[in-house]
Amino acid sequence: MRKVGIVGIGHTVFGNLSEFDLVDIMSFASADALDDAGIRKERKIVDQVFVANVGAGMLNHQTAIASSLVSRIDLEPAMAETVENGPASGASALKCGYTAIAAGLADVVMVTGGEVMRAVTGWKATDFVATLLHPEAEYNYGLTLPAFAAMFTRLYMERYGLTEEELAMVAVKDHDNGIKNPYAHVPYTCTLEGIYGSSDAQVVNNLIADPLRLYNMCPVSDGAASLILCALDSAKMKHFKKKPPVVIRGIGAATDTHCIHHREDPLELKAVRLSAERAYKMAGLGPKDISFAELHDAFVILELAISEEVGFFKKGKSRDAVVQGLTRIGGKLPINTSGGLKAKGHPLGATGVSQVFELVKQLRGEAEEGRQVGNPIHGMAVNFGGFGNNVVTTICSKE
């Protein structure tokens, strides 16, 4: 199979970007990626664009945004499609981009993910995300993603003895990283004392869905991120001399039952495990080879659970790693060096692309001061769709 390199990256700040429309912010990240790749002028060498987005129709009353983006940044007649896979749309679009190159249908592909979610707020944002669930067996009963995450967290706490304070330590670590990331939506530190120590904190750290509090979940964000891929054997690689390519070494995807009540053990995230196994297999690597990882912590419990399913830690033991600081920058296996979804934000379609953007930053040694992992070789990103229905794992490496 052809080797595919990431040769350009772009990102908007995540947060409230409501003064822009969806295609605006996708064009900002895309233009950034073209600049980073050094091909703004020769941009017509892009053969194919994949856009990752979930809510354009519902939230922004717009469809066919792949064509719109292509036209906005003057890439016609490049082929263009939008890929949707809930919160894992970004990694799915990257998978399609990788595939188009591997198949020889394209040499240069742009993958841009974006979402303008804050077009709706409060319960409407929660309702939007709940459209991922089964419309009759789950949605109609008022189930939401925070509700599922709360039940999952409670079960995990009961089975493994995880405490609320240990859970909050994941958020503390993520914010410590996020404050150093110029793109983060919530760029400030928090402390365990701040979260739990005062009566003020109890107000800020509101209970959302018992046992989940505000600091156990990600914000509702707008934002976009973009990647440029090129076949390493393509003559077009001559355009990408600016920076060494980061190689996509493994991509694995898998689905699990749409309804969580159909799973034998609701704490088992089979699609995470299988997607990682598939990515490891393609890469010829195992969990011990991974230098750092971006794991989909839409709820902080997921950082723990995913880190176990992909084989970094034994079941129930990831909290020890957090307590010991192993997953902090400077630790043995830094996780969510970007701040994660928790501190960086989670514009659905952008997230999977943004995770790989972070892998590239780290592998290039370009992360901001205090965020750079020491000499990373292989980075892994897990992009988690639905409540584990559809998961995509990507492994990127230095060439």
Added chain:
Amino acid sequence: MRKVGIVGIGHTVFGNLSEFDLVDIMSFASADALDDAGIRKERKIVDQVFVANVGAGMLNHQTAIASSLVSRIDLEPAMAETVENGPASGASALKCGYTAIAAGLADVVMVTGGEVMRAVTGWKATDFVATLLHPEAEYNYGLTLPAFAAMFTRLYMERYGLTEEELAMVAVKDHDNGIKNPYAHVPYTCTLEGIYGSSDAQVVNNLIADPLRLYNMCPVSDGAASLILCALDSAKMKHFKKKPPVVIRGIGAATDTHCIHHREDPLELKAVRLSAERAYKMAGLGPKDISFAELHDAFVILELAISEEVGFFKKGKSRDAVVQGLTRIGGKLPINTSGGLKAKGHPLGATGVSQVFELVKQLRGEAEEGRQVGNPIHGMAVNFGGFGNNVVTTICSKE
């Protein structure tokens, strides 16, 4: 590149299916395709599912339908993504399915397109489709697809002298074909006299957007269609002994400016021409090799214009072919043997898949009585997104 065969096909009736939800009808077509392929029991050999859909979020308040479909028909842990490219979503999903196999990431792929559009009716259906347009430069000025098609038709009439009666002859032909198609939404014949000849007809054939009348455009339909693909070199081909595979010989896609006013000549459909050129090139074929074609006649003028852009007829001359009956079944180059979007219907996400379903029916010699083309070798489908913004052409052949 690996050769890819279509080994199973499924289709629901197109029409008003409002008693079912979107994933219901997609599961019907998918189950049909699994049965046709003879793998209902061994269905877990499907590695990847691509769903084509545009309006699930807006119209059906549901997202992540690829995961939902996979789970509904018990295909976990197959990989799954939804592909959206406006009215060309179906062919785009097929393109992604073809690519996944060509790249070696999958051996067996299911491509299912579906739409429940009649969840909205009247102006809301027109408004839904108008979300394909530019949100500021077009949509905000009240422009709709019928409005664009009307301007396009008027310009074509002025430039080439096409008459309203000649245009209506396309609809008459399409309905003659559609009445023999058990899946057609509007399965009855119409005559020029019926359309124009009486005062009753003038009422039925209402003016929608001058010069377009009701019989110049497709209905708003619900429906789904499904295809199963397999690499011809895969060991899994042993499961598909029931029927000889139809080969996907060429796929080409291209974009044009999102806004029509940015085109030098609004009658030129560059993306149609380029997508066809790319498909011909991959297939090693030219227009003269094509035995029959499904062309995206959401507005009947498009059947004429597309048939010229892909090289079947000279500019302005396709109407002569219609008048002479060359594009009827039994003619030299039958077009829209299924009834086309005009008579069969146009559930956005399903259409591109349904077009290729028809290619397979014809190439297998399985079309219903009176619809079968004599000994076809190569069939072509053109799936037209936006108003020519994003077009995908597929060429299928007997093995």
